Amino acid sequence: MSDAPAPEPAIIARGLTMRGPWGPVYGPVDLEVAAGGVTVLVCPAGSGRTALSMTLAGRMRPRSGTLSVFGRTRVQDIFAAAALAGIDELDTVAESVTVRDLITEQLRWDARWYKLIRRADEADLARVCGPVFGELPLPPLSEYVEELTELDGLLLRIALANTNRPPLLVVGNLEQVTSDHNRDLLVGRLVDLGRDQTVLTASVNGVTGHPVRQVPVANVSRAELAGQQKGGS
Template sequence: MPDSSAPDVAVTARAITMRGPWGPVYGPVDLDIAAGGVTVLVCPPGSGRTALLMTLAGRMRPASGSLSVFGRTRVHDIFAHAALAGIDELDTVAESVTVRDLITEQLRWDADWYKLIRRAGEDDVARVCGPVFGDLPLPPLSEYVEELTELDGLLLRIALANTGRPPLLVVGNLEQVTSDPERDLLVSRLVELGREQTVVTAGVNGVSDHPVVQIEVENTTRAELANQQKGGA
């Protein structure tokens, strides 16, 4: 009989690879990520890790191998059920805009085309940012993005990406927050989000003192890929 206590699987990847104009980017990579909670992919920073996170969120199609996210295998379907935040190539925010501007833009993007969305107010900040910030102070409407702390800036990017609360939330590397205490707060907030969603992120050294799953991932750096090619020569 199947084990009814076994966790549901959110992500299954088998031998997925990515190639760019200059050759391999990552892979082959195998992953099994359980549904719910936070999973940290432990691997060095770089284009390979970024591309892998984007693949898991349906923003890139693997060159080979198989990927299933909550049973969905088409990139378009994975995209529709995943949020992606904290990837500079995709959601970098202009420093000269305010929190009000960003939230207003997101609310307009989420709304039906025929609805008139006024400029964001305090209630909108609470609705958009509250689930992500939790007990932490919400960013002031008039604050410029460049004036936010690293933690608040990343939490804001997560909040903007996560307004639809999809099953999967993929967050760029934890090292974006360089302060150890603030990074600890970031992980705490991701753990809270993991109570309702499956959260996947990445880090160099992993995470301690938090209830997260850590998976070491190989074949994401140029050195690893070069050694792999030499071994197969």
């Protein structure tokens, strides 16, 4: 039996809360996410879950509580250590653009300001999308986003967000892929990415058939928050 200490969790959240103009959004939330692999937050869909995902990726500042992501506690440092994809409020793309357009834009965004970046070609498609799509067929460069399947559309958004391969990858939620078969393929791809990153996503009903960790999270739905207020009044 090994006496080596357990590795420090990738994410430690204590008492996180968020409020908006109309009242509580989520919290208090206590959470630990182990480093590496895929962790699925099992909780109701809605604005609370979305805001929590954005907070854990350093895109929102909580009202109260503490958050550490790979030892980083400042929002800007957490932001730099995390990629976020599949959040409609942040990375929705116009349907009338092509895969080539999106990859070209991302390559230009990632490049030094003085570098001239040509339009994306097949090699760029493979470099950006290959690690995320794995053995699945890559979308054609000429394909319009509106013509992509739900699975391909989300995998493309993940690929664009993940070009720099930060330690943490947060994917909004699994239910945006409505086909059971395609959702199973999506989880399989996230498991593969979890070999080199810590992957965090969310689901209403959880995941079966894959080696993922599942963490129930409370206090992210309107009903839960309303119950708190009623109980405290």
